[in-house]
Amino acid sequence: MKIAVIGTGYVGLVTGTCLAETGNNVICVDIVEEKVNKMKAGQLPIYEPGLDVLFHRNIAQGRLSFTTNLAEGIEDAQIIFMALPTPPGGDGAADLSYILGAAKDISKLITEYKVIVNKSTVPVGTADKVAAVFKEHTNIEVDVVSNPEFLREGVAVDDFMKPDRVVIGTGSEKAKKLMGELYAPYVRQGNPIYYMDERSSELTKYAANSFLATKITFMNEVANLCEIVGADVDAVRKGIGSDDRIGKRFLFPGIGYGGSCFPKDVQALEKAAVEHKYDFKILKAVMDVNEKQKTVLTDKVLKYYKGDVKGKKFALWGLAFKPETDDIREAPALYIINDLLAGGAEVTVFDPEAMGNVRALLGDKIGYAKDQYEALEGADALLIATEWSVFRNPDFEKMEEVLKNKVVFDGRNLFDLQKMIDLGYYYNSIGRKIVS
Ligand SMILES: NC(=O)C1=CN([C@@H]2O[C@H](COP(=O)(O)OP(=O)(O)OC[C@H]3O[C@@H](n4cnc5c(N)ncnc54)[C@H](O)[C@@H]3O)[C@@H](O)[C@H]2O)C=CC1
């Protein structure tokens, strides 16, 4: 099939590349010329494991190309995906200006039937709004489909190639048939395509993200309680996760959920509920708890240093909002850095992939180490904000040589408590007892 993907961010580029991989001809359109030139030159603008192989193969075989020219991108496309940002507007509700703006631009260019797909995360009613934009600007028939994306950064290619499910919201038989053919190669393992109406599909996406954010938040509260009552959250997690009705995944407590989606999507769903005069109480609690959870690690640090971190030197391992990505949008590490700097401390960081993005944001306010051990040189303590694999089994002897004090505050529970006792560390993690 001939496909256009508008927007080449984490979702658009993965979608475009993975659709090319099953034999479709895909043109990706973006307004950022520098990004498009980079991709034309065979360079990936983001770090996403496994994407490079598919990206290069499909470019080489002529199925994947890039342009800044919308008209050229959509001319032959049967299906046009919109994978555009839907950031929070001033009031927290999703800002639809990218989607509606692109819909308007597309509507003025098309000369034959197209399926227009909302791949972005959009509030209920957006398919109707997009359809209205087309109606206003063209007589050409289009079908507007809601096809939310459930991929996770860091495992995006796998998630796209082998999705748990594909959700397609449309009332049009013609669009349903085309979308079904397009997705058939991805559901070979027997995973379902769920066809539904546009509104249910749009809400499915927000409900999924909000439910997952709620699950994490629930565990964060359990962890906080564990610390007070002297229980161990790892034991509790295993104890409840083995019940199929609860499930083992997404029960890991930490320093609050971050990233470009959970924070904005929980907020957008709550705002949408308010708009419809529904008081979605759980979501308000989730946002409230998550705000507080972002400060638990710095609270632990401040308590240890009796409220005064002025002149202290901290090493911080992990900047990305999760491992295997360079994405720092709403990364808990940024809040920690901010709090420590506000207290007059010095911070030296290391992250395997996100250093460039943080340097662009914070410049010389912090130090950047070439590896995880250099970050520790002369540090009063180590803080851990992201569970990169490389931090899980470090060279403790080397750490001891460079750290000023054997003090670790771990926001991701990477180390075994007994091991840290044996190694003689003061070790303060989440929902577990402090060992020293
Ligand atoms: N990042 C993720 O893991 C996931 C994101 N989503 C949703 O997908 C949507 C996109 O998210 P991301 O890919 O993370 O965003 P992103 O910010 O990484 O990428 C958006 C891209 O759109 C481009 N763009 C903006 N206006 C444009 C226009 N008029 N024409 C062409 N290109 C334009 C930008 O230059 C950028 O490259 C959002 O609604 C998000 O909530 C859904 C599932 C997963």
Ligand SMILES: O=C(O)[C@H]1O[C@H](OP(=O)(O)OP(=O)(O)OC[C@H]2O[C@@H](n3ccc(=O)[nH]c3=O)[C@H](O)[C@@H]2O)[C@H](O)[C@@H](O)[C@@H]1O
């Ligand atoms: O709509 C989106 O953008 C995507 O949002 C999330 O994916 P992503 O944000 O890439 O990453 P997650 O693995 O879900 O992690 C989100 C945050 O929750 C935190 N988390 C996750 C799991 C857990 O057990 N504990 C925990 O604190 C992570 O550290 C991270 O800050 C969803 O998992 C995807 O299904 C969805 O498509």
